[in-house]
Every structure is written in C-alpha cells, then in structure tokens.
Amino acid sequence: xxxxxxxxxxxxxxxxxxxxxxxxxxxxxxxxxxxxxxxxxxxxxxxxxxxxxxxxxxxxxxxxxxxxxxxxxxxxxxxxxxxxxxxxxxxxxxxxxxxxxxxxxxxxxxxxxxxxxxxxxxxxxxxxx
Numbered sequence: 001x002x003x004x005x006x007x008x009x010x011x012x013x014x015x016x017x018x019x020x021x022x023x024x025x026x027x028x029x030x031x032x033x034x035x036x037x038x039x040x041x042x043x044x045x046x047x048x049x050x051x052x053x054x055x056x057x058x059x060x061x062x063x064x065x066x067x068x069x070x071x072x073x074x075x076x077x078x079x080x081x082x083x084x085x086x087x088x089x090x091x092x093x094x095x096x097x098x099x100x101x102x103x104x105x106x107x108x109x110x111x112x113x114x115x116x117x118x119x120x121x122x123x124x125x126x127x128x129x
Contacts, residue, residue: 008048008097012039014061016087016110017054018120025119026055026110032119039108039122041100042129051085053092060086060111061094063124068098084111100126 018026025032041047048071053059062084069079087094109121 006046009045010041011048011050014049014051014122015054016051016059016061016120018115018118019055019057026115027119028122031122033109033116033121036119036122039124040127041124043100043103043126045100046097047100047124048095048097050095051087051093053087053089056089057112057115058086058089058092059115059120060084061108062111063096063098063106063108065102065104065106065124066098066100068096071095071097100124 013029015029016027017030029037031037039047039049049068051059051061064083067081067083068085069081070085071079085094085096103126105126106124107121108124109116112120
C-alpha cells in the first residue's frame with residue numbers, strides 16, 4: 001500500500017489515442033514509441049499517472065516492475081492494487097499512483113499488443129535528482 005495522505009511528487013498526463021481515420025498508429029501524448037515521452041522519476045517519489053482515452057477502443061495500460069493503486073476511475077470504491085488497468089474508450093479517464101521503489105528502466109504500454117507494436121508505449125526511467 002502507498003503511504004497514507006501524501007501528495008504525489010510528480011504527475012504525468014497520458015492521452016491515449018490512435019486508430020482513427022484509418023491510421024495504423026496508436027499513441028501516448030501524440031507520440032509513437034520509441035520516439036515517446038520518457039516518464040522520469042526518482043527513487044522514493046510518489047508518482048501519479050492520469051489517463052484520458054481519446055480513442056474508440058479500451059486500453060489495458062500495463063506498467064512493468066511496479067504495482068499501483070487505482071485512485072480514480074469514475075467508479076468510486078476502495079483503492080485496488082494492480083499492474084494493469086483498463087482505460088475505457090471515448091474520453092474514459094483513470095488515475096493511478098505508485099511509489100518509485102524499483103530503480104531501472106520500465107516499459108509502460110497498452111496490453112493490446114497490436115497497439116504496443118503500433119506505438120502505444122513509453123518508458124518509466126529512474127534518474128538521480
């Protein structure tokens with residue numbers, strides 16, 4: 001579990017999109033992996049990631065190397081611990097938080113593998129600050 005009542009040290013917005021108008025690409029913040037935003041974190045930080053899905057498909061977003069708490073999906077209820085979260089289509093939103101406690105470079109991607117292969121991925125990278 002995350003430490004209680006501590007605000008996040010960093011907040012990242014991840015806009016999920018693609019597959020529209022016949023496009024073969026799926027993006028995070030308009031970028032295609034490997035030319036994608038790197039989410040830089042430092043060990044011990046509390047990280048919040050907010051997703052907004054602009055596409056017509058669900059995206060099961062998966063973070064390697066960590067478990068996170070679902071803190072906002074519009075459904076209320078208790079926080080649950082996961083490593084994959086489905087972000088609903090058509091402006092669906094969800095928010096997660098995790099503690100950066102496993103240094104390295106970790107893949108973050110849509111678990112619809114054809115979306116990953118078409119660019120919907122980026123990396124969580126630990127840096128010393």
